[in-house]
Amino acid sequence: MSEIGPSPGRAVLRCEALVVPKGSAAECEDAHAWNAHRAVVCDGASRAFASGRWAALLARAFLVTAFDAPQGSGLQGSAPQESGPQRCAPQLLDGWLRESRGLWAEQTAQAAEVPVYIRGALARGSAATFVGVDTRDVSSPHAGAGPLLEYRAFAVGDSCLFHLxxxxxxxxxxxxxxxxxxxxxxxxxxxxxxxESLAPVLRCTEGACGPDDVLLLMTDALAQWALEAAAEHGTTVWTFLEHAPRDEFGVRVQELRSSRAMKEDDVSLVRCRAVATARAVAGAPATVS
Incomplete structure (x- = not known):
């Protein structure tokens, strides 16, 4: 992320991604993206056509599509919702869904030029899970006075966000x-x-991040293993996920796959921290993969 121009007191997300494909990088069906205020991880359904491409569309569109907070959202300045996963307002991310489907339709508009079996797969469509977080700066000019960012998180399926x-x-x-x-x-x-609408499947929750907090967004194979390991070994798994260097993370995932402690699937982890910075992130530059 590049940082441009002075703006004292701003709080932003600073993220990094660790990805371990189950095969080649080109075949990876996961996608992730972030900018100064949003982050997202998507996992293409393995049996769906071109699901990695659909996951990437969803991730990119999540960064730029405007959506309204539900009534009572803490991100609108009123009292936060009850803690824990909540059913979201039906229309909350439907604009994002329409935008993503429009991009998909544009990219697949030349279906008549591809073989019949590809046309059939396109007609059946693709699918992905996703988890995303949207934040706003609530930092105080007084050091140590309250949280830096409030967030709302959204999910469909089994991609997960763990707040440490x-x-x-x-x-x-x-x-x-x-x-x-x-x-x-x-x-x-x-x-x-x-x-037609995400209302039946969309989940959401809200929270706030201080300077030492970390948000871990991850796909299902890693999330399931983390919850199993936490139940058996306690907090060591969270220390690993929060601090493991890229090479160590990749080696460990491969070991877990080999021992069948983790299912054979693409693994993506995006680690995000709330950072108070004296330099604003201009124009919300994005990182997308």
Missing amino acids: RDGRPTELFPLDRPDQFDTHPDLVPTRAEAL
């Missing part, structure tokens, strides 16, 4: 037990006929 404070989770969202993962998670589909 002092090395321990304060939020496990939207799943908090390893037995909640299965082979048929809720999905964001390309076809409106499959799901």
Whole structure:
């Protein structure tokens, strides 16, 4: 992320991504993106056509699509909602969904020029899970006075966000037990006929981050393993996820796959911290993959 121009007292997200594909990088069906105020991880459904491309569309569109907070959202300056996963207002991310589907339609408009079996796959559409976080600066000019960022998080399916404070989770969202993962998670589909609105499947929660907090956004294989490891070994798993260098992380994931402690799947982890900076992130430059 590049930082341009002075703006004292600003709080932003500073993120990094660690990705370990199950095969080649070109075949990875995960996608992630972030800017100064939003971050997202998407996981393309393995049995869907071009699901990595759909995941990437969803991730990019999440960074730039405007959406309104539900009535009573703490991000609108009123009292925050009850803690824990909540059902979101039906229209909350429908604009993002329409934008993403429009981009998908543009990219697949030349379907008549591809083989018949590809046309059939395009007609059936694609799908992905997602978890995203949207933040706003609430930092005080007085050092140590309250949180830096308030956030609202959204999820469809089994991609997860874990909020850590002092090395321990304060939020496990939207799943908090390893037995909640299965082979048929809720999905964001390309076809409106499959799901017109996200209302039946969208989950959301709210929180606030201080300077030492970290938000971990991750795909399902890593999230399920983390919850299993936390139940067995306590906080060491959170220390690993919060601090592991890229090379160490990749080696550990491969070891876990080999021992079958983690399922064979693409793994993506985006680590985000709230950072008070004297230099504003101009124009919300994005990192997308």
